[in-house]
Amino acid sequence: MPKLPETITIPSAVDIHVHLREPSTNKAETIESGSKAALLGGFALICDMSNNPGRPTWTLRRTMDKHNRIWRTSYIPVATYAGSQPESNNERELPKMAPLSIGLKSYLGETTGNSREYAAADFKDIWQLWDLLAPEKPIMIHRGSADLDEIISFTAGELGHRTHICHTNHPDEVEIVHRAKREGLPVTIGVCPHHIFKTSHDVLTEGEFAKMQPPLAHQTDTEKLMHLLAEGYIDIVESDHAPHTKAKKWGAEHTSGSCYGVPGIEFVIPLLLRAEKKGRISRERIVNATSTMPAYIVGLSLSPYTKVTWAMEEFRIEDEQEQVISGSGWTPYLGMLAVGKVQRATVKDKELICDGLIVGEKPQIVTRRGTII
Numbered sequence: 001m002p003k004l005p006e007t008i009t010i011p012s013a014v015d016i017h018v019h020l021r022e023p024s025t026n027k028a029e030t031i032e033s034g035s036k037a038a039l040l041g042g043f044a045l046i047c048d049m050s051n052n053p054g055r056p057t058w059t060l061r062r063t064m065d066k067h068n069r070i071w072r073t074s075y076i077p078v079a080t081y082a083g084s085q086p087e088s089n090n091e092r093e094l095p096k097m098a099p100l101s102i103g104l105k106s107y108l109g110e111t112t113g114n115s116r117e118y119a120a121a122d123f124k125d126i127w128q129l130w131d132l133l134a135p136e137k138p139i140m141i142h143r144g145s146a147d148l149d150e151i152i153s154f155t156a157g158e159l160g161h162r163t164h165i166c167h168t169n170h171p172d173e174v175e176i177v178h179r180a181k182r183e184g185l186p187v188t189i190g191v192c193p194h195h196i197f198k199t200s201h202d203v204l205t206e207g208e209f210a211k212m213q214p215p216l217a218h219q220t221d222t223e224k225l226m227h228l229l230a231e232g233y234i235d236i237v238e239s240d241h242a243p244h245t246k247a248k249k250w251g252a253e254h255t256s257g258s259c260y261g262v263p264g265i266e267f268v269i270p271l272l273l274r275a276e277k278k279g280r281i282s283r284e285r286i287v288n289a290t291s292t293m294p295a296y297i298v299g300l301s302l303s304p305y306t307k308v309t310w311a312m313e314e315f316r317i318e319d320e321q322e323q324v325i326s327g328s329g330w331t332p333y334l335g336m337l338a339v340g341k342v343q344r345a346t347v348k349d350k351e352l353i354c355d356g357l358i359v360g361e362k363p364q365i366v367t368r369r370g371t372i373i
């Protein structure tokens with residue numbers, strides 16, 4: 001009889017940084033395809049960002065539109081962020097959006113949906129307003145080239161507001177956050193799988209398909225980031241699952257335009273479980289950084305019944321048609337080795353995956369802190 005792979009059961013993952021792209025002009029993903037990729041990747045909750053191309057989540061109407069679509073088509077619970085930029089002039093909308101949102105996202109640097117760099121001072125009014133409206137709901141920072149000390153000392157320092165620094169690509173940022181934490185400020189920092197499993201060298205061969213904001217790091221820094229994650233100086237892993245169609249990436253490649261972002265949520269946990277197998281990170285850190293801590297940042301907790309059983313089989317990410325679930329149809333992790341296929345997944349009382357197959361759905365919109373998933 002063939003030997004069955006070992007299985008492990010761990011708490012489901014929570015991803016506080018995804019882009020489901022619906023509704024928007026970006027057709028690489030839908031709530032349905034993105035949440036399916038998340039479910040099959042071991043996640044029980046994903047938090048959707050606000051920079052939907054052409055339809056940023058800047059109004060109550062757009063928030064409700066997104067929520068209606070989540071109810072209709074998501075496989076798993078989803079929370080959404082409110083967006084506000086200096087040019088969005090939506091201070092009259094934010095009070096209506098705050099109760100329906102899990103946090104606020106601020107884009108200080110150039111990326112999909114934002115074409116300029118801002119200074120921390122440009123956002124102070126927005127952050128102050130958010131602090132009044134939703135004192136316990138985090139401010140998520142896409143830093144760009146703005147001064148990190150200045151951002152943190154205003155949001156986490158002066159306002160005392162929980163602040164999360166998204167997708168670090170440099171150990172210096174981790175050091176700044178560490179210093180702020182030692183002063184007792186409520187600040188955390190996350191890293192994306194592409195910033196630890198890929199390097200800036202990949203841009204030479206993969207072109208636009210390896211471009212995102214912030215960009216891939218030099219190999220010495222990716223190794224340091226992995227170490228900082230393993231040691232707990234980096235609090236969480238966030239996928240920044242940011243799908244673009246292959247056609248859009250090719251378009252940017254041929255015009256030297258910019259099309260920042262990569263998909264990949266279905267492989268986050270398997271890449272980490274392989275890193276565990278290679279002795280680079282402990283299981284305890286993986287669970288803390290992908291489940292307990294991200295849930296804490298957005299103020300949620302996991303039921304003991306929200307868990308995933310992984311069959312610990314090794315595999316190679318080699319067939320995009322077979323293995324990629326994201327609607328984008330491609331992955332930046334092609335050729336990499338990974339460990340783990342989801343055998344069973346439950347969210348609270350509901351079984352969503354049994355024997356590796358999807359058997360249920362749990363669409364739910366999470367808006368309130370204290371919710372148990």
Ligand code: DOR
Pocket residue numbers: 019051111112142211212213214240242243260261262
């Ligand atoms: O590379 C990125 N892509 N970084 C971001 O912050 C946004 C994302 C997107 O929405 O495409």
Ligand code: ZN
Pocket residue numbers: 017018019049240242
């Ligand atoms: Zn993002």
